[in-house]
Structures are given as C-alpha cells and as structure tokens.
Amino acid sequence: MKAKHRFSLAVVILGLLMTGPFVVTSLLVWLDMKEAERSLLTGLLMSRLPVGTMMTLFGFVIGVAVLHKLFKQYVEGLLRMAETLRLMLGANRNFRVAPEGPPEVQQLAQAANDLAQQRDVLMDDVDAQIATAKASVEEEKNRLAALMSELAQAVVVCNLDGRILLYNNRARLQFKALSQGPTSVAGGALIGLGRSIFSILEKNQVEHAREVIRQRLTAGKTAIANFVTTTRGGQLLRVQMVPVLSAAGEEGEAAMSGYVLTVENITRSIELEARRDQVLHSLTEGSRAAIGNIRAAVANLIDYPDMEPELRERFVKVVDDEAAKMSRSLDQTMNEFSDSMKTRWPLEDILGIDIVAAAQRRIEDKLKLPIKTEGLDDALWVKADSFSLVFALLFLASRLQDHYDPRELRFRLSSNGRLAYLDLIWAGQAMSSETFYTWEMETMHVGGETSPLSVRDVIDRHGGEIWYEREKAAHRAFFRFVLPVATPELDNEQEERTRGKGRPEYYDFDLFKFEDKSIDLDRKLSELTYTVFDTETTGLEPSKGDEIIQIGAARIVNNRLLRQETFNQIVDPEIPLKPESIPIHGITEDMVRGQPNIDAVLPAFHEFCEDTVLIAHNAAFDMRFLQLKEERTGIRFTQPVLDTLLLSAVVHPNQESHKLDVILERLGVTIGTRHNALEDALATGEVFLKLVKLLEEKGIVTVRQALEAAEKTYFARVKY
Amino acid sequence: MPKKILIVDDEPNIVISLEFLMKKEGFEIAIANDGDDALAKVDSFNPDLVLLDVMMPRKSGFEVCEALRADPARSGLKIVMLTAKGRDTEVAKGLAIGADAYMTKPFSTKELLAMVKAMLGLA
Numbered sequence: 001m002k003a004k005h006r007f008s009l010a011v012v013i014l015g016l017l018m019t020g021p022f023v024v025t026s027l028l029v030w031l032d033m034k035e036a037e038r039s040l041l042t043g044l045l046m047s048r049l050p051v052g053t054m055m056t057l058f059g060f061v062i063g064v065a066v067l068h069k070l071f072k073q074y075v076e077g078l079l080r081m082a083e084t085l086r087l088m089l090g091a092n093r094n095f096r097v098a099p100e101g102p103p104e105v106q107q108l109a110q111a112a113n114d115l116a117q118q119r120d121v122l123m124d125d126v127d128a129q130i131a132t133a134k135a136s137v138e139e140e141k142n143r144l145a146a147l148m149s150e151l152a153q154a155v156v157v158c159n160l161d162g163r164i165l166l167y168n169n170r171a172r173l174q175f176k177a178l179s180q181g182p183t184s185v186a187g188g189a190l191i192g193l194g195r196s197i198f199s200i201l202e203k204n205q206v207e208h209a210r211e212v213i214r215q216r217l218t219a220g221k222t223a224i225a226n227f228v229t230t231t232r233g234g235q236l237l238r239v240q241m242v243p244v245l246s247a248a249g250e251e252g253e254a255a256m257s258g259y260v261l262t263v264e265n266i267t268r269s270i271e272l273e274a275r276r277d278q279v280l281h282s283l284t285e286g287s288r289a290a291i292g293n294i295r296a297a298v299a300n301l302i303d304y305p306d307m308e309p310e311l312r313e314r315f316v317k318v319v320d321d322e323a324a325k326m327s328r329s330l331d332q333t334m335n336e337f338s339d340s341m342k343t344r345w346p347l348e349d350i351l352g353i354d355i356v357a358a359a360q361r362r363i364e365d366k367l368k369l370p371i372k373t374e375g376l377d378d379a380l381w382v383k384a385d386s387f388s389l390v391f392a393l394l395f396l397a398s399r400l401q402d403h404y405d406p407r408e409l410r411f412r413l414s415s416n417g418r419l420a421y422l423d424l425i426w427a428g429q430a431m432s433s434e435t436f437y438t439w440e441m442e443t444m445h446v447g448g449e450t451s452p453l454s455v456r457d458v459i460d461r462h463g464g465e466i467w468y469e470r471e472k473a474a475h476r477a478f479f480r481f482v483l484p485v486a487t488p489e490l491d492n493e494q495e496e497r498t499r500g501k502g503r504p505e506y507y508d509f510d511l512f513k514f515e516d517k518s519i520d521l522d523r524k525l526s527e528l529t530y531t532v533f534d535t536e537t538t539g540l541e542p543s544k545g546d547e548i549i550q551i552g553a554a555r556i557v558n559n560r561l562l563r564q565e566t567f568n569q570i571v572d573p574e575i576p577l578k579p580e581s582i583p584i585h586g587i588t589e590d591m592v593r594g595q596p597n598i599d600a601v602l603p604a605f606h607e608f609c610e611d612t613v614l615i616a617h618n619a620a621f622d623m624r625f626l627q628l629k630e631e632r633t634g635i636r637f638t639q640p641v642l643d644t645l646l647l648s649a650v651v652h653p654n655q656e657s658h659k660l661d662v663i664l665e666r667l668g669v670t671i672g673t674r675h676n677a678l679e680d681a682l683a684t685g686e687v688f689l690k691l692v693k694l695l696e697e698k699g700i701v702t703v704r705q706a707l708e709a710a711e712k713t714y715f716a717r718v719k720y
Numbered sequence: 721m722p723k724k725i726l727i728v729d730d731e732p733n734i735v736i737s738l739e740f741l742m743k744k745e746g747f748e749i750a751i752a753n754d755g756d757d758a759l760a761k762v763d764s765f766n767p768d769l770v771l772l773d774v775m776m777p778r779k780s781g782f783e784v785c786e787a788l789r790a791d792p793a794r795s796g797l798k799i800v801m802l803t804a805k806g807r808d809t810e811v812a813k814g815l816a817i818g819a820d821a822y823m824t825k826p827f828s829t830k831e832l833l834a835m836v837k838a839m840l841g842l843a
Contacts, residue, residue: 285804285805288803288804288805288824288825288826289731289734289775289804289825291825291826292734292802292804292825292826292827293731293733293734293737293825293826294826295825295826295827295828295829296734296737296738296741296826296827296829297733297736297737299737299741299828299829299830300737300740300741300829303741303829303830304740304744307740311740314736315736315737315740318733318736318737321733322733
C-alpha cells in the first residue's frame with residue numbers, strides 16, 4: 001500500500017514537472033505584457049492550443065508508462081523478493097528466488113540464492129552432527145539401562161528430591177517382595193519412575209547418607225555411604241549410596257545431582273548369622289557351667305580317693321547328671337541349628353535335571369558310556385555347586401567303568417521332603433563297602449583331569465550325604481547323592497518379562513530435572529504424572545448392583561506410557577457373573593473366585609494412583625463404579641479426571657464416533673487384544689499421548705484448559 | 721582359728737564339690753544360694769573370702785560384689801568371682817568393680833585352691 005502511494009506521488013510530480021515550467025513561464029510573460037500583446041497572444045495560442053495539449057498529454061503518458069515500468073521492476077520486484085527471502089528464512093528452507101526483472105535485480109536474486117545454498121549446507125552439517133551426537137547419547141543411555149536391568153543387584157537411581165529416575169528389574173522384584181497386602185500389585189505401587197524413594201526407605205537415613213557423601217566429597221575421599229534400614233514390614237535392607245555428579249564446572253567441584261542406591265535385603269543373612277551366633281553361644285558358654293561342675297567333681301574324686309562311699313556316690317551322680325544334661329543340650333542345638341551349621345560354600349539354586357543333563361553330556365563325551373534316565377523329577381530345584389557335583393558324578397562313573405565295565409548307566413532324580421535324591425544306577429555285581437569307601441575318599445581324577453577334592457569333600461560342601469545301595473530284585477546297585485532342595489526365589493521373573501515389547505522402561509534420565517509433580521491444574525498436560533485405567537464390570541448398571549471384576553492401570557510419567565508400572569487385578573465381585581457378559585471381558589467364574597474383593601483392591605489401587613491425574617475412556621462410567629464404593633471403603637478418588645472420549649470430541653468435534661476403537665484407528669494407534677482392563681488402559685494411554693499434541697495445536701495446554709474444554713463439548717452434557 | 725569361706729552359687733552340683741574341697745582343706749564353710757542370701761550370710765557368717773558365682777537368680781554376682789565393696793568395713797574381704805561366661809569384657813568388669821580374682825568355669829580345683837590359699841596368706 002505504501003508503495004502504491006509512492007507511485008501515485010511520483011505520477012503527480014511527473015505531471016507537475018511536465019506542465020509546471022510552461023505554465024509558470026506563461027504566467028510571468030503574461031503579467032509582463034500589455035493589453036494589445038495579450039490579446040494577440042491569446043489569438044495565436046488559442047488556435048494552436050489543442051496541438052500543445054496533445055503533445056503535453058502524450059509526453060505525460062509516456063512518462064507515466066516509463067515510471068510504471070521502473071516501479072514494477074525495482075520496487076515491486078524487490079518487495080516480492082523480500083517475501084520469498086522471508087519464506088526461505090522461515091517456513092520453507094528449500095524455496096529459491098526466481099531470477100526475473102532487470103539484470104541488477106537478477107544479480108541480487110542470484111546472490112541471495114547462493115547465500116541460501118551456503119546456509120543450507122551449513123545447517124545440514126550442523127543437523128547431521130547433532131543427530132550423530134544424539135544417537136550416541138541415546139545409545140549410551142540404552143547401554144547403561146540395559147546393563148542396569150540385567151544386574152543381579154537391586155539398583156535405584158534418584159534425583160536430589162528422592163524421585164526415582166531409574167530402577168532395574170531386580171529392584172522391582174525385591175521391593176515387590178517386600179510389600180505386603182492382599183493384592184499382588186500393591187508392591188508395584190511402591191516403586192515407579194517419578195515416585196518418591198522415601199515411601200520405601202527412611203527419609204532421614206537417606207538424607208544422612210547424602211550428608212556423609214557431601215562431607216566425603218569436600219574432604220576429597222571416595223564418595224560412598226552405607227546404611228542399614230528397616231522397612232515397614234520389618235525387613236532389613238543394606239543400602240549403599242554413591243553420588244551422581246553433574247559435569248564439573250570451572251571451579252572444578254562437581255555438584256551432586258542425584259544418587260545411585262544399591263539395595264540388598266540382608267534380613268535372611270542377618271537371621272542366619274544371628275542363629276550361628278546362638279549356636280556358638282550355646283555350645284561355648286552353655287557348656288562351661290556343666291563342664292565346670294564335672295571337672296570339680298572329678299578332681300575331688302581323684303584327689304581324695306579315701307572319701308566316704310556316700311560322698312563318692314554323690315560326686316559320681318554329679319558327673320552323670322551333668323554329662324546327661326550336656327548331651328541333651330548338644331542334641332537340641334544340632335536339631336535347631338543344623339541348617340545354619342552347614343558349610344558356607346556358595347551353592348546356587350539349580351534345576352536338578354540341568355545337573356543330570358550336564359553330567360550325562362560329560363560322561364558320554366569323556367567315557368563313551370551311554371547314559372539313560374528314569375524317573376526324573378523335572379521340577380526339582382536343588383542347592384548345588386554344579387561344577388564339582390558333575391565332576392564327582394563323572395569320577396564315580398569312570399571308576400565304575402574301570403571296575404565293572406557296565407554297558408550303560410542311569411540317572412534317577414526324586415525328592416523326599418527337603419532332601420533331593422540323585423541316583424547313579426548300574427546293573428551288575430555287588431561291590432564291597434570298602435571299595436566305595438576308597439572311592440569316596442580319594443582325590444578325584446578322570447583321564448587327564450584332576451580335582452583337589454574327593455567325593456566326600458564335594459558331598460560335605462553340599463551339606464549332603466552319599467551312600468551305596470543295592471536293588472537286589474533288579475540286580476542293580478546305585479550311588480545315592482542326597483542334596484538339599486532349593487525353593488527358587490524369583491520364579492515369577494519370566495512371566496513379568498513378557499509384558500510389553502522391547503526393553504522395559506525402567507529409566508527416564510530426563511527426570512533429573514523433575515521437580516515437584518503434585519497436581520497443579522495450571523501445569524502443562526505434558527508435564528504431569530497420570531494414571532490411565534480401565535475397569536471390567538459385570539454389567540453396565542452400577543446402580544442396579546453391577547460390580548467391578550477387573551481394574552487395569554498404567555502410569556504416564558514425563559509424557560511416556562510406562563508399560564512396566566502397571567496395576568492389573570481381578571476382583572471377586574461376590575455376585576454371580578452374567579453369562580452374556582463373559583464373552584466380552586473373557587473373565588470366568590473360576591478366574592474370579594479366590595481373588596480379593598473390592599474392599600481389598602481399592603486401597604491398593606488408590607495407593608497406585610496417588611498424586612496423579614486419572615485418565616479413562618468414558619471416565620464417567622468407571623468413576624461411577626468407584627464412587628459407589630466410597631461410602632463402604634472410605635476410599636475417595638479426589639484427583640482430577642480426564643476423559644479421552646471428551647478430549648477426542650474437543651479435538652475432532654465434527655467426527656461422529658468417539659469410541660475407543662474408532663479413535664485408535666483415527667490416530668493410527670495399533671494395539672493387541674482389547675476388552676481386557678489392562679490392555680484397554682494401555683490403549684487409552686496411547687490415545688491420550690496423541691491427544692496431548694492435538695490439544696496443544698488448539699491452544700489447550702494446561703490441565704485446567706483441558707478440563708474446561710471437555711466440559712463444554714456436547715458429550716459432556718450427556719450424563720451416563 | 722580356721723579361715724572362713726562363703727560359697728555363693730545357685731547350682732548344687734558345683735556347690736557340693738566346692739564345699740567338699742574347702743572342708744577337706746580345713747576351711748570353715750557357709751553356703752548361699754542367691755545374691756540376697758549371700759549378703760545376709762556375709763553379715764552373719766563374717767567370712768574371710770567369698771567364692772561368688774556371677775549368674776544367679778534375683779541378684780547377680782556383680783551386684784553382690786558391688787554391694788560388698790560399697791561397705792568400707794569389709795575392705796579386707798577377699799572376693800573370687802566364678803563365671804560360666806568367658807568373655808574378656810566380663811572379666812574386666814568383675815575386676816573393675818572390686819573382685820580380687822576371676823575364674824572361668826571349667827576351672828582346675830587345684831588352681832582354685834592354690835589361689836584361695838595365697839589370698840588368705842596360707843601358702
């Protein structure tokens with residue numbers, strides 16, 4: 001517009017320049033003339049005026065045409081170029097100025113294009129470098145997380161606020177085992193990304209350890225702190241803390257930005273140690289008095305042989321009495337503490353059949369002696385040092401081969417209470433117990449391989465026994481290894497690992513910047529911690545007695561859906577299931593019976609979603625079920641609730657359907673099975689994360705805005 | 721006049737041996753079965769030496785020893801503590817609170833006798 005004005009001004013000036021000097025000259029001449037001259041001039045001019053005007057107009061038109069041309073090329077052309085340059089600067093990097101107009105302008109355009117080209121090359125280079133750097137950081141993160149997740153120790157990383165940034169599978173299992181409560185998932189609520197470590201460990205002790213580390217750092221010592229703490233359940237945990245230091249600044253002193261905790265449950269080892277102490281105590285101090293009594297009595301009997309028979313009788317009685325007392329106490333000690341007195345050789349929990357398979361391979365390989373098996377208990381775990389045990393089996397097999405040359409050997413594995421029997425069987429003549437005794441005591445050697453141990457040593461290491469026995473009827477004999485049975489601790493590990501794809505999300509290093517995440521409605525949607533949940537119910541009418549039969553939930557922390565931190569509990573509705581509903585949720589009477597009822601599950605679920613915003617699809621329905629239980633259980637869910645159905649209606653007001661399946665398809669989310677509370681909750685979580693971005697485009701950024709927008713939609717007015 | 725020894729122990733099986741031994745050696749003997757009894761017997765029997773067991777019901781040997789040492793009139797009384805606990809810390813405690821000697825069960829009767837005699841100036 002401004003340019004247009006300037007053009008109009010130029011045209012006016014041109015007009016003035018063409019007519020102005022003539023008019024002014026004429027006026028001056030006119031004023032100087034006499035009357036007669038004036039009339040003569042008028043007569044002369046008037047007759048020729050049309051020609052003059054024509055010429056002037058013609059000149060003016062040509063002048064305007066030239067002016068217009070110049071304006072188009074230099075002013076408007078440059079303006080257009082400026083716009084395209086802006087475009088290149090911002091929206092479309094690849095746009096280029098089309099060279100047009102006069103040569104000067106074309107050269108300018110070319111120069112601008114060249115500059116843009118140079119800039120693109122530089123930017124591409126920077127982008128590539130950033131991408132490489134990011135990829136290597138990401139790789140390092142992944143490597144670290146993978147390493148942590150496979151560690152056999154429980155590791156938890158926290159920021160200075162005590163928020164958990166990373167934990168490994170071992171930590172999850174360990175804390176899960178610590179938590180008590182009626183539901184299998186109550187413990188899952190204890191540990192989680194962004195949750196506070198102080199729900200597990202005593203805050204004062206953690207703070208004290210931090211202080212110790214701070215002091216050690218200042219003193220230039222190794223920054224490490226240890227403490228032992230008791231959990232709510234009375235378990236003893238030994239915790240080691242090392243600091244996470246942020247990169248050192250100019251001053252050279254690195255600040256602590258978080259800490260790594262390694263946690264070991266020492267309850268059992270402390271108990272064992274205490275029992276050992278007790279044994280030691282009862283065998284030493286407990287014996288002193290008795291032996292003292294015996295010794296004094298015996299000394300008197302020896303030193304005064306001529307005492308009266310009656311007194312002698314009494315001293316003998318003392319000896320007899322005390323000796324009997326000591327025998328009894330020894331027996332008792334052995335009975336009570338037999339487990340604790342076993343050797344401390346480290347034994348691993350191993351499947352019995354794995355030992356058999358290993359021994360079978362070694363014997364067939366080394367001795368070319370066929371091995372068969374019979375009656376293998378394939379679920380039997382034993383405590384064993386498999387290496388020495390397999391070698392002992394190999395050694396005995398080779399002795400048998402040397403002496404009796406059996407055609408084959410057999411293994412048998414069975415159990416009797418806390419004892420496992422591993423039998424090495426062969427057919428043939430009887431052997432003498434002396435021979436076996438020699439085999440048992442000599443150091444083991446097979447071919448070139450030797451061991452410093454004897455079979456007896458191996459057996460002693462296991463706190464076991466071995467003997468030789470005949471099966472006369474079958475004309476067979478066997479060596480029986482007796483080993484302690486093990487109860488494997490973490491047998492639920494496998495099941496836990498299958499959920500979700502890829503490596504578990506046990507870490508989130510962005511949480512180092514994670515501050516207070518308590519619910520503030522004016523915080524950004526992407527910053528808050530959420531619990532997405534879904535329920536399966538016996539029917540659709542809570543007010544007519546329908547009940548919850550399953551609650552599934554997962555957490556969203558730092559804009560990520562955590563598939564490992566889930567809550568999944570089947571609930572006994574204490575009413576019969578409706579047959580027509582069973583195909584929908586797939587939960588049968590058998591699955592429901594024996595599960596905790598809603599009174600037991602709701603508190604655990606409440607704990608799971610503490611301090612988070614709730615999310616559900618068609619939340620009103622699920623909330624209605626929860627609210628109907630408020631009075632009975634006293635559990636109230638007071639946090640804000642977001643409904644993905646309503647939020648979807650906010651984002652796509654013109655779409656007809658906002659059913660979960662439809663939204664999943666619309667937003668391009670693919671999931672596995674549906675109509676299982678946990679799967680549906682996870683699907684809802686995925687949908688929510690997509691919706692957050694779409695809401696942002698609509699200017700809905702905070703939780704408050706989302707709640708208000710949802711309320712305004714049409715769907716909000718339809719009460720369930 | 722024979723020296724007098726008070727034997728304090730709640731276990732009859734050791735009392736019988738100690739009593740026999742000390743009588744054979746010509747001492748005059750009295751017996752107490754617990755701490756309170758011991759303090760009463762010290763008053764009535766007025767012994768030169770006490771063989772004092774640590775582990776006793778009601779009042780421990782430590783308490784008896786402390787009570788006796790709190791009485792300046794009895795500074796000449798010799799106290800030998802006998803114990804079924806062999807910990808260094810307890811030996812240290814016994815000697816610290818005023819016992820003259822400390823013997824851990826099981827002990828040699830000969831050694832005990834030699835020590836008692838030495839303490840009473842009879843060796």
